[in-house]
Amino acid sequence: MGVKVISERIRSVGIWVGLPIEVWIVAEPDGVTLVDTGLSMMAGAILQEIDRMNAGPLKRIVLTHGHADHVGGLKRILAQRPVPVYMHEREIPYAEGDLAYPGKSQARAHVEKGILQPLPAAPKHGPARIGELDVYFTPGHSPGHVVYGHGADKVLLAGDLFNAKRGRLIPPRFTPDPELALQSAGVLRDFDPERMQVCHGGTVYRPAGQLDDLEREAEASKRAQARLQEMRDKRNSKKSRR
Numbered sequence: 567m568g569v570k571v572i573s574e575r576i577r578s579v580g581i582w583v584g585l586p587i588e589v590w591i592v593a594e595p596d597g598v599t600l601v602d603t604g605l606s607m608m609a610g611a612i613l614q615e616i617d618r619m620n621a622g623p624l625k626r627i628v629l630t631h632g633h634a635d636h637v638g639g640l641k642r643i644l645a646q647r648p649v650p651v652y653m654h655e656r657e658i659p660y661a662e663g664d665l666a667y668p669g670k671s672q673a674r675a676h677v678e679k680g681i682l683q684p685l686p687a688a689p690k691h692g693p694a695r696i697g698e699l700d701v702y703f704t705p706g707h708s709p710g711h712v713v714y715g716h717g718a719d720k721v722l723l724a725g726d727l728f729n730a731k732r733g734r735l736i737p738p739r740f741t742p743d744p745e746l747a748l749q750s751a752g753v754l755r756d757f758d759p760e761r762m763q764v765c766h767g768g769t770v771y772r773p774a775g776q777l778d779d780l781e782r783e784a785e786a787s788k789r790a791q792a793r794l795q796e797m798r799d800k801r802n803s804k805k806s807r808r
Contacts, residue, residue: 603639630725632661657710706747730767
């Protein structure tokens, strides 16, 4: 288990289990906000770091989405620190097991019912806000995925909006709608963070500068797939006329 200083007000707690998994602790004026809870085995280290920061009590938990590696520590943390837990309203029925996540054949409950509260609704202009964090709706990896921006520190806590490797953005794994996820990544231009943290891959500096390349790569891949499908259709058409 490792702890890193992300910015003046933000720390990360991470673990390597075949891939990196990272959650974030944000010092607020009234205490601490925890963003995601990782795996169950991370709960003790998360609580220890909250105490070590000496920034006040845990006030709330906010979640990027409901996949198991983002909510796995929730039960153990709440057993010691009962606080409100927030998730986007579109994500809640998937996390609670009422609906199957896209790409999955069966629904599965990752969070017990009665725990999750919907995040505040976005105002007419600008993002929703909880504590000192701006909330941006970024579906694609999951139906109700969100990311959290810390304006004062210019840090975006991005969950699985992307993965990263050696400081470069890469498309998120196990994403049923990668095209929508890339559209959601427009938040990088809107918020323009100096530093982005992703759950699987750590830090990316000035990530908005990488978006153009990713969009070009995605468009080239889309054209290549279309040409391949056109060739298949032509072959099938010839076979049907024989």
